[in-house]
Amino acid sequence: MKLLNTLFEITIYSAVLFAAVTGFKLAFKNKLSPALHFTLWFLVIARLCIPMTIESGFHLFTVEQEKPLVQQQIPEASAFDAPTPAAMREAAPSEALHSEASAPVQEPLPAADSPKPVFTIASADALIALWVAGMAFRAAALLFGERRLHLAMAHNTLPTDARTRDIYDACCAEFGIAHKLPLQSMAGIYSPALTVSLKPMILLPANITDTLTDAQLACALRHELTHYRRRDHLLMLLLRLLTCVYWFNPIVWLMKRELMKDMETACDSAVTARLNGTERREYAMTLLALFSQPCRANSVLGMALSSAEKDAERRVRGVFGAHRSKVPVKILAALLSALLLACCFTTACQPT
Template structure:
C-alpha cells in the first residue's frame, strides 16, 4: 500500500491544508502590516503548493511519518503455500544446480480495493468538474459571438488614454455585448474587455474607473491566474480549503486592482469609484466559480470588502513596503519548505534518478523474450554502466530474497551471528518447502533461501536498528513496514540500477563494516567457478497480487577486474529468479564476461 497514489495524494492534501492554514493565519494576523498588493501576491504564490504533489522531489527523511501512516493497515501479506516455479529450491554453492527458485506469494488486503474505489471517485469527480467548467466557459464563446467592437471615438480615446496612464502595451479588444450587465475581462493571448450594451448611465469619470480596473487585469495577465484557479478546483474538488483559496484570490485580485486604480485617479474620484462598484453589485449575475474570467461586479459580501478598502485608502509608506516584503519572504519560505514534503512523488519514491553520463544503452530484448524487464551491468575497470531498458532499470520493485544478502550483513555486523556460529533451530512450523523444515546456519539458509531464518535474524536485531540500517546504507526507498515481510510485501523497494550500486558498495566495503562480515557474506553467496572466473549472486522470486517478479543480482570476479550485474523481470505468471538468472548468464556469456557451468 506504500505505492498508493491516491492515499499519498490525500496525505499531501493534509499537508497542503496545514500550509494554507498557516498562510491564512499570517495574513489575518499581519493584515495591517502588509500592503493590499502583497496580500494578493501572497495568495498567488501559495498556488505553488498546489503543484507540489506532482513534482518529483527526492529529499531523504522527509516522509517517514507518512510512510508509517500509509503502511498502517496497508499490505497485510502472508507466505503462500503455492510454488510458482515447480517447487524448486534456490540451492547455492560451487558447481551446484543453483538456478532454481522459491516463490513467495502475497495478496494485498481489501484496503487496496478501497483505495482503488476512492481513486475512481476522485477521477469521476474530476470528469464531472471538467464538464462543469467547460459548460461554464461556453459563456465566453457566446460573448465573443455577440461581441460588437466599440467604435465610439470618445470612448476609444478614453480607452487609449487609460492604457497610456498605466503603461499597458498589450493589444486589448474593447467591445459591447447585450448578454452581460457588468464589465468582464477574459483571454490570455488576446485579452477582451466587454462592456454592457447600455453604458449611457455612466459618466466619463466613472467609465475611466471601469476601464482602468479592467486594463490592470490585462496588464498583470490575471487571466492566467483565473485559468490556474479553475484547474486547481477541478483537481482538488474535494478540498474545501482550495475552494476557499480560489474565492479569496479572486476577491483579492479585484481589491488589488481597485487599489491600483485609486492610486491613479484623483482623490476626489475615490467616492465616485465606490459608487460605480455598488451600481454593478446591484446588477450582479450569478456565475460559476469555474469561469475563467474577471468580472467587475461582485457579491455584496465581497463588495463590502472592496468598499472598506476604498474608504481606508492611503498612500503606502516606505516602512509598510519593507514590512510587506519581509512578510512575503516568510510566507515564501513556509511554502518552499513545505513543498518537498507535499510531493506525492517524493513520498511515492517509485523511481531512482541518476546523472551518470558514462552509460552505454543496449538492446537485449531478444534475451528477455516474453518478459518485461531490465539488465544493468557495471564494469569496475572502465567505470561504465551497460543498461537495457532505462525506464525499468530505474523503477523500484520489492527486492524479495535478494535482500537476504544485506540482511545477513547486518546480522554479522550486529554480532547476532558469526561465520562459525550462525546456526538457528527450526521453529517447527511446516513450510511449503522441505528444505526449510530443518535447522539452518547462514550458508544453508542462503543456499535454500530459508525465509524464516532471516526473519528470525531481524527479530533479534530489532526494528529500530533495521530501520536505521536501511537509511544508513541508503537501500532503495528505505521503507520499513511489517517487520516480518518488509522486503517482500512491496513496502521496501529497490531498482535494478540501485541493486548494482549496492553490490558494488558491499563488495568494496564502502559501508566501512568489519571486513570479516563482508567476507562471510561473500562466501555465502558464492555460486560457482568457471574458466578462472567466479560467479556470486542471489536470486529472488516473488508474487504480489498475482504479478510474478524474478531477480538475479550478483558479480563476476575475473582475473582483471569485477563486473556487477542485476536482472529484474516481471510477467503475469512465468517470471521467476531462475528465468532472471538464465537471462543474466546468457547476456554475460554473449559479452564474453562469464560462461556458466550450470547452463
C-alpha cells in the same frame, strides 16, 4: 496507489498552508498591503502545482522503533549431573553422531511491521475511477459555461460608440499597450469584465455610457487593463485547472474565493497608486456606482461576488489604504514563507 498517496499528501499540506496564510493575514490584516495579501496565496498554489515533496537531509521528528529482545536461556548444570571422565569417553562417539540432530534450531526473528499504505489495493481502483470521473465532470461544466458565454457574446454583443472608443484608446496609450484588446459592448452584463481566455477581451455593459461619466468609464477601463497587464486572466485559467484536478479538496475552492477577492483589491490598489486624492475619490465613486446596479451580484468589475455591501466597503477601503507594507511586516512574511517552504514542500516534517 502512489497517485492516491500523493493526492492525499498534497491535500494535507495545502490545508496547513491555507490555515497558516489565513492566520497571518488576519493577524496583520490592516498592516499588509493589498499586493502582499494577494501574493501570499501563491504558497498554496505552488504546493498544489508541484506533484512531489522534496527529500530533505534532516527530519524534525524521529520515531524510535522498538527492537525485540531475544534472550537465550542456557540451562545450568548441577553438581549431581556432572558426568565422570569415564562416562564422557564412552558417550563421546554417540554424542558426536547426534550433536547436529539434537542441536536446537533457532527460528528467524519476525520482520518488523512495514508501514501500511494509506489506501489498500482493493479501494485504489475505485477511488482513482471516482477522481477521474470528478475531473471529467468539472471539465465538462467549465466547457459548458464557456460555450454559453460564446453563444451569449454572439447574440448580445453590440458595437461600441465613438465616445467609448476614444476613452479606451486614451487608456491604452496611458498603459503603453500597443496591441489593444478587443472591446465590445454586451447586453445582459452589469459591469466591465476581462474574459478568462488565452485571448482575452474586454466586455462592457451595453448601457454603461448612460450610468458612468467619462472619468468613471476611464477608471473602469483602467481596472480591466491592469488585470490584463498583471496576467490575472492566466491565473484564473490556472485556478480553473486546479479545481478540475483537486475538485474533492475544499481548500482549493476556499482559496480560489479568497484569492479572487484579494486579486480585485490588489488590482484596485495598483490602479490608484498613481492617482491623487481627487482621482481616487472618483475611482471609489465608480466602484459604488457599479455596486449599486440592480443586478450587482452578477459581476462587479469582472468579479462575481456575494455580500456586495461588505465587498464594496472592503474595496473602497483598499483604494484609500496603504499601497505598501512596512518593512517589519515584510520581514515577518518572508520568515513565514521560508518556514512554510521548509515544512510543506520538503520531507522535513515527515517522521522517520
